Amino acid sequence: MRFFGIDCEFARLDAPLPIFRARVDAVQWQDLARSVVEIHGQLVSLWGADHRAAGGGFEVSAAYRCADGLLWAYLALDTVQPRYPDIAHLFPAANRMQRAARDLVGFVADGSGDDRPWLRHDAWPEDYFPLRNENTGQERFDPAAADYAFVRVEGDGVHEIPVGPVHAGIIEPGHFRFSVVGEKVLRLEQRLGYKHKGIERRFVGMTVDEGARLAGRVSGDSTVAYAWAYAMAVESLSAAQVPERACWLRALLLERERIANHLGDLGALGNDAAFGMALAQFSRLREDWLRVNAKCFGHRLLMDQIRPGGVVSDPPRDARQMLREQTAVMISAVSELQSIFDEHAGLQDRLVTTGRITPDLARKLGLTGLAARASGGVADLRADFGWAPYGHIRFKPCSQQNGDVAARVNIRFAELFESLRLSDALLDELPHGPIHAPTVAPANTKGAGWVEGWRGEVLVALETDAVGAISRCHCHDPSWQNWPVLEHAVIGNIVADFPLINKSFNLSYAGQDL
Amino acid sequence: MWQVLKRIARTGIVTEPKPQPALEWRTDAQQIHAEILAILGRALAIREVDAGSCNGCELEINALNNPYYNIEGLGIKFVASPRHADMLLVTGPVSRHMEIALRRTYDATPAPKLVVAVGDCGCTGGIFGESYASCGRVSNVIPVDVAVPGCPPPPIDILRGILAAVCTSHPDDISADAESN
Numbered sequence: 001m002r003f004f005g006i007d008c009e010f011a012r013l014d015a016p017l018p019i020f021r022a023r024v025d026a027v028q029w030q031d032l033a034r035s036v037v038e039i040h041g042q043l044v045s046l047w048g049a050d051h052r053a054a055g056g057g058f059e060v061s062a063a064y065r066c067a068d069g070l071l072w073a074y075l076a077l078d079t080v081q082p083r084y085p086d087i088a089h090l091f092p093a094a095n096r097m098q099r100a101a102r103d104l105v106g107f108v109a110d111g112s113g114d115d116r117p118w119l120r121h122d123a124w125p126e127d128y129f130p131l132r133n134e135n136t137g138q139e140r141f142d143p144a145a146a147d148y149a150f151v152r153v154e155g156d157g158v159h160e161i162p163v164g165p166v167h168a169g170i171i172e173p174g175h176f177r178f179s180v181v182g183e184k185v186l187r188l189e190q191r192l193g194y195k196h197k198g199i200e201r202r203f204v205g206m207t208v209d210e211g212a213r214l215a216g217r218v219s220g221d222s223t224v225a226y227a228w229a230y231a232m233a234v235e236s237l238s239a240a241q242v243p244e245r246a247c248w249l250r251a252l253l254l255e256r257e258r259i260a261n262h263l264g265d266l267g268a269l270g271n272d273a274a275f276g277m278a279l280a281q282f283s284r285l286r287e288d289w290l291r292v293n294a295k296c297f298g299h300r301l302l303m304d305q306i307r308p309g310g311v312v313s314d315p316p317r318d319a320r321q322m323l324r325e326q327t328a329v330m331i332s333a334v335s336e337l338q339s340i341f342d343e344h345a346g347l348q349d350r351l352v353t354t355g356r357i358t359p360d361l362a363r364k365l366g367l368t369g370l371a372a373r374a375s376g377g378v379a380d381l382r383a384d385f386g387w388a389p390y391g392h393i394r395f396k397p398c399s400q401q402n403g404d405v406a407a408r409v410n411i412r413f414a415e416l417f418e419s420l421r422l423s424d425a426l427l428d429e430l431p432h433g434p435i436h437a438p439t440v441a442p443a444n445t446k447g448a449g450w451v452e453g454w455r456g457e458v459l460v461a462l463e464t465d466a467v468g469a470i471s472r473c474h475c476h477d478p479s480w481q482n483w484p485v486l487e488h489a490v491i492g493n494i495v496a497d498f499p500l501i502n503k504s505f506n507l508s509y510a511g512q513d514l
Numbered sequence: 515m516w517q518v519l520k521r522i523a524r525t526g527i528v529t530e531p532k533p534q535p536a537l538e539w540r541t542d543a544q545q546i547h548a549e550i551l552a553i554l555g556r557a558l559a560i561r562e563v564d565a566g567s568c569n570g571c572e573l574e575i576n577a578l579n580n581p582y583y584n585i586e587g588l589g590i591k592f593v594a595s596p597r598h599a600d601m602l603l604v605t606g607p608v609s610r611h612m613e614i615a616l617r618r619t620y621d622a623t624p625a626p627k628l629v630v631a632v633g634d635c636g637c638t639g640g641i642f643g644e645s646y647a648s649c650g651r652v653s654n655v656i657p658v659d660v661a662v663p664g665c666p667p668p669p670i671d672i673l674r675g676i677l678a679a680v681c682t683s684h685p686d687d688i689s690a691d692a693e694s695n
Contacts, residue, residue, distance in 0.1 A: 123610030124646050137645045145614075165615050168594035170562045170576050172569055173612060194611045195566045198647035214641055220570025220666065264573070277518055283580035284528060290577070300668060301570055340517050510569045513609075 003071060004035035010071065015236035016387035018069025019448050026085055029075045033062070033087045041066035042366045043091035044450075045459050045476035046098060048082075048105035053133040054444065054465060058082045060107050061474075062094075063448075063459060069385060070450055072461070077107060086111040093366040093481045096512075104200065105131045119193040119513065122146055130201045131472075137201035153179035153187050161495065165194045169499075172509035176498075183494040188487045195513035203473035208234045208441040208462075211470050212307050215460060218475045219511030220301060224250075224257040225453025226460070226475065227306035232449025233462040233473075234308035240439040244431040246310035247388040252426045253302050253311070255419040258454035259330075260289050260301075262412040262419075265506050269409055270341070272500040273350035278337070285333055292326050295319070310436030320427055327420050334420075338413050351406035355489040355501030358403055365485045369456015369478045371505050374411040375403035381452035393425045408504040441468040455479065455508065477511030529584040533670050535677035539660050541653070558590045558680055561599035561623065565616045565652065566609035566642075570666040571633040575603065577669040590676065596620075601628040601679065603672075604656075606636040608649040620656045628679045630660045632672055637661040 001010045001020060006028050010020035024032060036043070044063040051057060058077040063070055075084055086109040088094040098109040099118035106129040117126070122145045124130070130137050153160075158181055165173035175191040199218060203211055215230035216223045228250050235242055263286040270278020290300040296319040297305055305312050315323075341347060357367060359376030367375060380397040382390040398414035400407040441464050449460045456478025465471035486505050490498055564572055578585040585591070593599050596619045608616055620629070631652035634640040639650030652658050662675035 121611045128646070130646050135646075137647075139646050141646065165612065166563055166596075166619055170564075170572055170592060172564050172567075172572065173615065194615070195564075195609050196611055196647050197566050197607055197609045197642045198645045199642070201645065201647075202642060217568040217570070217641055217665075220568040221573060223568075223570070264576075277522065279579075280581055281521065281525065283577070284525065284582065287577060287580045287582050294668075301573065301666065303570070303665065336517070336521060340521065343517070508569065510567065 006031050013236045014239045017385040017450050021072040024073045030085050032073050033090050036064045037090050047474040048101040048107045049472045050132045060084045082107045083110045105129050119196045150177050150189050157181050174509050185490050188490045193513050195510050199514045203470045206470050216303050219508040222453045223303045224253045225451050225458045229449035229451040229458045229460040231306050231308045233447040233460045237445040237447030238439045238441050243434045245433045246435045248426050248430050249311045251389050255422050258419045261454045262416045268503050272503050273347050275347050309439040327424050354405040354497050356404040357489050366481050367485045368481045371482050374400045374407040376401050405504040443468045477508050479507040479512045482507050528581045530582050533674050535681040536674035537678050539675050559593045559599050560601045560603050561596045562603045563619050565606045565612040567605035571605040574666045574669050583669050596622040599623050603630050604652045605632045606652045607639045607642045608655045629658045630675050630679050631658045632662050634665045637663050
């Protein structure tokens, strides 16, 4: 299949969503990026791989979302001087991904104006690339700490507030550099990568079954989304047929994960606006929800429930009744809390117009997932490419226009109700049959999985080596796209509103640091 | 306002009884003595440090603040600075990029201090292990008093680990603790 009149043949992967893959040359690499911009498509991910051990060379990949599905283009690079044309001038989100590709595999984006490291701080030297074949990932270094060049804001009365990496709450580590005048934020610059623990290197050499456990731990709050995307990637390269019942159970798990996260976020958002009652109520509901997860699926956060070929276990006999009763209780409790939120003038005063991202800015910066749907976006893989079972259960995507914290609160309420409805629908129509089909990963093949997690789209690109073990597994979190947009959302707001704005995006540090 | 009060009244008090301390999770490096614990009394200030987790442990530590576990009702609270803390609750594996930050946090915590490592990764390095980017378990970087296993450990286990660190090892004290509930 061809796209945008570019002279290269895309082959469709054997995945339930439309994913196409093609080899491009340097000119086509740029043409494709420009064409995607023209049709208002988005960059999903960019990453590098070293195939020299298998007789290949260096390859940089970019994956774009367009109306037809996911386009995965790969470009072969010189093995002595691996360079490829920059795409960050077309897709701002590419900046950090290109810098990460340089840190991990040593590929340089030609024409990029930013050559600062991103994932590499001072744990390994500039000329060491953990994902290159000659390195094992077990090397140890102790290089001297280097300064990081934050952009300085100058002017009368401007001062900096550095925050982190260790934050004041029970949250993940990262560094925020605020430039402020009085209370007002002029600029925020993030520095992430503190949690980088070498996940992509860890995957290398694992069997595809072992990899599932690791994929489920890229970002703990999205363990179901990652496990599903990973399983889909394995199934796409082995052309496995997943039993219907397993697909339905996977969707039930994914929606339960979404509900648990939305419940937690709504409580935390109320609390960050000094409405403690919201935290008490929503954290109680979340705990109820997680306890039923443990009873029905054996794990509070639903880790390790999805595996390549299907799911691990069928919920016990009395689970259906328990799950239904809980949905009913939850709908009534959340409705009541929503009306309390809506009618609380003091709370709304903190939420409305705070941390606003206009629909236009959201499109330009490539905002994705839940946050994009709060800024006028409608993209949702569950609706756009309705893979099983979403194509069968009449999923209705939600959208809000205002793009402020209030909109991100409201989209969570809307998605909560839709996911609660979906959970019931999935239980109603749960097909009978097996929950797992054996999968065997063939040697030297490539696959991909793409799933709409609660935060946004999770992508897993998987490649096997000569014995069918993992040679490269790239995991992409939607936080890559949304972190830079948060820098824009706080401009002009007061410092004291940052926790509220940050929480309204609730991005993953672990998922982007890898 | 009426709706808020009605909701609070209808919810009632859902707090559950305090669990038993899990003394079996204490490490040999237990550095604190009964006398010091007597000084700490029953109030405990905890600084949580995520040194590289997948964030699963953080979700379960946050849950300790929900009304079921009501950790503040036990006199235990999470504080914003290590300088206010008696205990560090650390999740891992410790990434190499967090190694210095963790050491500095430890140094900034006034002695006597306790460290509880939370989760399989904090206890052993877990699935991430040691590598160019990971120091592995928490005790590879700072001394650890109690290590709570689990992936992630449920909130009740994290609470049992915290209590194990502050409870004197006399069986009499533990039963006295239980009776006072």
